[in-house]
Amino acid sequence: MLKTFYRVGCDRCGVVFEVEEGELAGDAVRCPHCGALSTPKNAAPVEYVVLQDCEIRDWERIGMLSNAVQDLLLKALESGRAPRELLPIIAKLRDVGALICL
Helix, strand or coil: CEEEEEEEECCCCCCEEEEEHHHHHCCCEECCCCCCEECCCCCEEEEEEECCCEEECCHHHHHCCCHHHHHHHHHHHHHCEEEHHHHHHHHHHHHCCCEEEC
16 A cells, blocks of 8 residues: 655754655644744655555565665564555565565
8 A cells, every 4th residue: 555655854953854645734844853833835645655564574585685675674664654665575475475475
C-alpha cells in the first residue's frame, strides 16, 4: 500500500519531521522534538510503501546485496515503511522466498 507523508520543518527548532497526509489537515502540526506548533507552508510530499509484518528468511541472499541496500532494507523493515525505489528489490526478495511478508 502506498501512503503519502509530508516533510515539515519546525519553525522553532528547525527539525525536519514527517507527518501522514491525514495529520496535515489542519493549519499547524506539533513538532515531535520541541512540541511547538509548526505551519506546514512548504511541506514536501514523500511517498512510502507501507510494509506489513515482514521477516527475513534467507540471510545469505540479503548478504549478496550491497551494504547501502542492506541498510535501506533493514531500516525499512524496522520502521514498517519503505521508499518507493526499494519496492522492486522487496518484491524480488519476496518472490525468491528470502523475505516473507504477511
